[in-house]
Amino acid sequence: xxxxxxxxxxxxxxxxxxxxxxxxxxxxxxxxxxxxxxxxxxxxxxxxxxxxxxxxxxxxxxxxxxxxxxxxxxxxxxxxxxxxxxxxxxxxxxxxxxxxxxxxxxxxxxxxxxxxxxxxxxxxxxxxxxxxxxxxxxxxxxxxxxxxxxxxxxxxxxxxxxxxxxxxxxxxxxxxxxxxxxxxxxxxxxxxxxxxxxxxxxxxxxxxxxxxxxxxxxxxxxxxxxxxxxxxxxxxxxxxxxxxxxxxxxxxxxxxxxxxxxxxxxxxxxxxxxxxxxxxxxxxxxxxxxxxxxxxxxxxxxxxxxxxxxxxxxxxxxxxxxxxxxxxxxxxxxxxxxxxxxxxxxxxxxxxxxxxxxxxxxxxxxxxxxxxxxxxxxxxxxxxxxxxxxxxxxxxxxxxxxxxxxxxxxxxxx
Ligand SMILES: *[C@@H]1O[C@H](CO)[C@@H](O)[C@H](O)[C@H]1NC(C)=O
Ligand SMILES: *[C@@H]1O[C@H](CO)[C@@H](O)[C@H](O)[C@H]1NC(C)=O
Ligand SMILES: *[C@@H]1O[C@H](CO)[C@@H](O)[C@H](O)[C@H]1NC(C)=O
Ligand SMILES: *[C@@H]1O[C@H](CO)[C@@H](O)[C@H](O)[C@H]1NC(C)=O
Ligand SMILES: *[C@@H]1O[C@H](CO)[C@@H](O)[C@H](O)[C@H]1NC(C)=O
Ligand SMILES: *[C@@H]1O[C@H](CO)[C@@H](O)[C@H](O)[C@H]1NC(C)=O
Ligand SMILES: *[C@@H]1O[C@H](CO)[C@@H](O)[C@H](O)[C@H]1NC(C)=O
Ligand SMILES: *[C@@H]1O[C@H](CO)[C@@H](O)[C@H](O)[C@H]1NC(C)=O
Ligand SMILES: *[C@@H]1O[C@H](CO)[C@@H](O)[C@H](O)[C@H]1NC(C)=O
Ligand SMILES: *[C@@H]1O[C@H](CO)[C@@H](O)[C@H](O)[C@H]1NC(C)=O
Ligand SMILES: *[C@@H]1O[C@H](CO)[C@@H](O)[C@H](O)[C@H]1NC(C)=O
Ligand SMILES: *[C@@H]1O[C@H](CO)[C@@H](O)[C@H](O)[C@H]1NC(C)=O
Numbered sequence: 001x002x003x004x005x006x007x008x009x010x011x012x013x014x015x016x017x018x019x020x021x022x023x024x025x026x027x028x029x030x031x032x033x034x035x036x037x038x039x040x041x042x043x044x045x046x047x048x049x050x051x052x053x054x055x056x057x058x059x060x061x062x063x064x065x066x067x068x069x070x071x072x073x074x075x076x077x078x079x080x081x082x083x084x085x086x087x088x089x090x091x092x093x094x095x096x097x098x099x100x101x102x103x104x105x106x107x108x109x110x111x112x113x114x115x116x117x118x119x120x121x122x123x124x125x126x127x128x129x130x131x132x133x134x135x136x137x138x139x140x141x142x143x144x145x146x147x148x149x150x151x152x153x154x155x156x157x158x159x160x161x162x163x164x165x166x167x168x169x170x171x172x173x174x175x176x177x178x179x180x181x182x183x184x185x186x187x188x189x190x191x192x193x194x195x196x197x198x199x200x201x202x203x204x205x206x207x208x209x210x211x212x213x214x215x216x217x218x219x220x221x222x223x224x225x226x227x228x229x230x231x232x233x234x235x236x237x238x239x240x241x242x243x244x245x246x247x248x249x250x251x252x253x254x255x256x257x258x259x260x261x262x263x264x265x266x267x268x269x270x271x272x273x274x275x276x277x278x279x280x281x282x283x284x285x286x287x288x289x290x291x292x293x294x295x296x297x298x299x300x301x302x303x304x305x306x307x308x309x310x311x312x313x314x315x316x317x318x319x320x321x322x323x324x325x326x327x328x329x330x331x332x333x334x335x336x337x338x339x340x341x342x343x344x345x346x347x348x349x350x351x352x353x354x355x356x357x358x359x360x361x362x363x364x365x366x367x368x369x370x371x372x373x374x375x376x377x378x379x380x381x382x383x384x385x386x387x388x389x390x391x392x393x394x395x396x397x398x399x400x401x402x403x404x405x406x407x408x409x410x411x412x413x414x
Contacts, residue, residue: 028083028085028123028125029060029083030060031060031061031062031083031084031085032060032061033056033057033060033061033062034057034061034062034063034064035052035053035054035056035057035061035062035063035064036053036063036064036066037049037050037053037063037064037065037066037070039066039068039069039070039090040071041068043071044071045071045072045073045074045095046070046071046072046073047071047072047073047074047076050070050072050076051076051078054076054078054081057084058078058080058081058082058084058121059081059082059083059084060082060083060084061083061084061085062084062085062086062087063084063085063086063087064087064089065086065087065088065089065090065092065132066089066090067089067090067131068090068091069090069091069093070090070091070092070093071093071095072092072093072094072095072116072117073095073097073100074100074104075101075104075105075106075115075116075117075155076116076117076118076119077106077117077118078117078118078119078120079118079119079120079121079161079162080120080121081119081120081121081122081124082121082122082123083122083123084121084123084124084125085124085125085127086124086125086126086127087127087129087132088126088127088128088129088132088133088134088171089129089131089132090132090133091132091133091134091135092133092134092135093135093137094116094134094135094136094137094157094177095137096137096140098140098141098144101116101153101154101155101177102152102153102154103153105153105154105155106118106155106159107153108159108161108182108184110184110215110237110238111150111263111301111302112150112152112153112301112302113150113156113179113182113302114153114154114155114156115155115156115157115158115159115182116136116155116156116157116158116177117157117158117159118159118161119158119159119160119161119163120159120160120161120162120163120186121162121163121166122163122164122165122166123164123165123166124163124166124167125166125167125169126166126167126168126169126171127167127169127170127171128169128170128171128172129170130170130172130193131170131172132170132171132172133171133172133173133174134157134158134171134172134173134174134176135173135174135175136157136173136174136175136176136177136180136198137175137177138175138176138177138178138198138206138209139175139200139201139202141154141177141178142200142202142204142205142206142207142209143202143204145204145207145208146204147204147205147207148207149207149208149302149303149339150208150302150303151178151208152302154177154178154208155177155178156176156177156178156179156180156181156182157173157176157177157178157179157180157181158173158180158181158182159181159182159184160181160182160183160184160186160189161184161185161186162184162185162186163183163186163187163189164186164187164188164189165187165188166186166188166189166190167189167190167191167192168189168190168191168192168194169190169191169192169193169194170192170193170194171193171194171195172194172195172196172197173194173195173196173197173198174196174197174198175197175198175199176196176198176209178208178209178210179208179209179210179211179212179213179231180196180198180209180210180211180212180229181196181211181212181213182212182213182214182215183212183213183214183215183217183220184215184216184217185215185216185217186216186217186220187217187218187219188218188219189217189219189220189221190220190221190223191212191220191221191222191223191225192222192223192224193223193224193225194222194224194225194226195225195226195227196211196212196225196226196227196228196229197226197227197228197229198228198229198230199228199229199230199252200230205230206229206230206231207230207231208231209229209230209231209253210229210231210232210233210234210235210253211225211227211229211232211233211234211235211250211253212225212227212234212235213232213234213235213236213237214234214235214236214237214240214243215237215238215239215240216238216239216240217239217240217241217243218240218241218242219241219242220240220242220243220244221243221244221245221246222234222243222244222245222246222248223245223246223247223248224246224247224248225245225248225249225250226248226249226251227248227249227250227251227253228251228252228253229251229252229253230252230253231253231254232253232254232255232256232257233250233253233254233255233256233257233281233284234248234250234256234257234276235256235257235258235259236257236258236259236271236274237259237260237261238261238269239269239270239271240271240274241270241271241272241273242272242273243273243274243275244275244276245275245276245277245279246276246277246278246279247278247279248276248278248279248280249279249280249281249282250279250280250281250282250284251281251282251283251284252282252283252284253284253285254284254285254286254289255281255284255285255286255287255288255289255329256276256279256286256287256288256289256317257286257288257289257290257291258271258274258288258289258290258291258312258315259271259290259291259292259312259336260291260292260293260336261291261292261293261308261310261312261350262292262293262306262307262308262309262310262334262336262348262350263293263301263305263306263308263336264301264305264307264308265297265305265306265307265308266307266308266309267308267309267310268308268309268310269308269309269310270310270311270312270313271310271311271312271313271315272311272312272313272314273313273314274312274314274315274316275315275316275317275318276288276316276317276318276320277316277317277318277319278318278319279317279319279320279321280320280321280322280323281320281321281322281323281325281329281362282322282323282324283323283324283325283326284322284325284326285325285326285327286325286327286328286329286330286331287317287320287322287325287329287330287360288315288317288320288329288330288357289330289331289332289333290312290315290331290332290333290352290355291331291332291333291334291336292308292312292333292334292336292348292350292352292375293305293306293307293308293334293336293337293348293350294306294307294334294335294336294337294343294344294345294347294348294375295307295344295347295348295349295375295377296337296343296344296347298337298338298343299338299339303338303339304337304338304339305338306336306337306343306348308350309349309350310350310351311350311351311352311353312350312351312352312353313351313353313354314354315354315355315356316355316356316357316358317330317355317356317357317358317360318356318357318358318359319358319359319360320359320360320361320362321361321362322360322361322362322363322364322390323362323363324363324364324365324393325362325363325364325365326365327365328364328368328369328370328371328402329360329364329369329370329390330357330369330370330371330372330385331370331371331372331373332352332371332372332373332374332380333345333371333373334346334348334350334352334373334374334375335373345373345375345404346375346376346377346405347375347376347377348375348377348378349375349377349378350375350378351378351380351381352374352378352380352381353380353381353382354381354382355380355382355383355384356384356386357383357384357385357386357388358384358385358386358387359386359387360385360387360388360389360390361389361390362390362391363390363391363392363393364390364391364392364393364398365392365393366392366393367392367398367399367400368398368399368400368401368402369385369388369390369398369399369400369401369412370385370401370402370403370412371401371402371403372401372402372403372404372406372414373402373403373404373405374403374404374405374406375405376404376405379405379406379407380405380406380407381406381407381408382407382408382410383406383408383409383410384410384411385409385410385411385412386411388412401413401414402414
């Protein structure tokens, strides 16, 4: 079983042609202890029992959640695991005590972001078998913040912290409180068959419900993700390298994002070797886009900032099928400033170069195909677009490129 998981993992990684990803996942050692979490089944807090299981089975252990609902009323920090299998056959349901979570959510040291659960370690295999569910009870949060961006201490559902050689598979995340997952300071992470759906049923938007964000992480592969949400589908932020996204469907969100980046004045951050291929986007704003802060700092993170340095280099968007996109499928904007207001788009020194976009089909609401608003202080370099065949909703062939400060447009004319 464990050998099989490892063999499957090796297979799926090596079957990615041209991938730089190399997941070093040694055959996991056998598990010598099983910790089955006993649910209370009366609505009281199951967190103590969950933490007890993680504590007892933190090395070479097997943690099992049975097919029942577990109530999570307190923060969890289950990090430093070594060679642990987690099988989730039931539902983890987070409580709606906003006062509690705003006081207690665990900050991870980027912007003001914080999380309800930190999970981390090496050789973790977290399997929901297509059924196990993490339910953040997010509607109360969508209503509470009512569209306000980056509300302080509003918790993310799960932060994968300081982890390596780990697999997340068959999990369902519904109604996440804020971002669903953050992969933070982690390496060699494989995520497959994960379903995420954060959808508001009130007039308040599901804002900041990013699917997954990667920060200070290397070698992360997302395969067969389904993400329905109200913000970035997947976002690669500060120092994300060798990120691969394959065979995934994104609905209603903003598409695959690089950034925002460049928020920290004078700080050097990079994005390198980001590839998304074989992707379906339905009703998203973009298919793929890059966003940086302006060159001058206005205010401070999370909602202010700017003046960051660095580059985004070697990005590939390949084989996207899009339908009814709400905005230009591809976009670069270097204008982000305080509270998302458009600032001086020409001041960012963050360099964007070597983008390949190829084999793009489907329908968009309206022209243009791309808006590349690059900064005069560091013009974008070398963007190639091949085999783009898009129709507007009216059936006319989509045309049009809107560019500024782009040097080296290959396959299209600005
Ligand atoms: C709920 O169940 C747990 C475990 O059986 C028990 O310890 C606790 O007292 C029960 N709480 C209530 C309010 O019934
Ligand atoms: C879990 O339990 C529910 C009923 O509570 C049942 O409908 C479902 O099939 C069970 N799932 C699994 C995977 O056993
Ligand atoms: C909500 O959390 C606060 C702060 O932890 C606590 O004082 C309060 O009793 C909780 N309310 C409920 C209904 O549990
Ligand atoms: C979580 O636990 C780890 C130790 O495993 C510790 O380094 C980290 O600071 C803790 N995080 C928080 C927010 O308490
Ligand atoms: C997402 O969840 C909403 C309910 O929150 C549901 O109505 C919708 O069908 C789900 N979408 C998909 C594509 O699963
Ligand atoms: C994605 O799907 C395609 C077509 O089914 C398949 O050829 C490819 O191997 C898959 N990629 C991964 C990484 O599984
Ligand atoms: C981010 O990457 C840059 C370039 O490799 C490096 O100089 C910087 O130290 C990294 N920052 C962090 C926090 O790892
Ligand atoms: C660009 O990244 C892809 C993987 O995303 C990799 O296969 C390719 O070798 C990289 N190209 C360069 C020039 O680094
Ligand atoms: C990007 O991919 C190329 C080609 O595989 C590799 O040489 C380079 O080290 C990668 N860059 C980073 C930052 O990992
Ligand atoms: C392109 O992606 C679609 C899924 O959106 C997949 O079915 C198809 O096999 C891919 N094409 C190639 C050539 O890999
Ligand atoms: C332009 O970018 C492509 C990848 O998108 C890369 O293969 C090519 O070498 C780059 N050209 C130059 C002149 O750097
Ligand atoms: C589509 O047609 C409608 C009605 O003629 C028009 O108002 C709209 O601007 C057209 N949209 C595009 C993208 O051409």
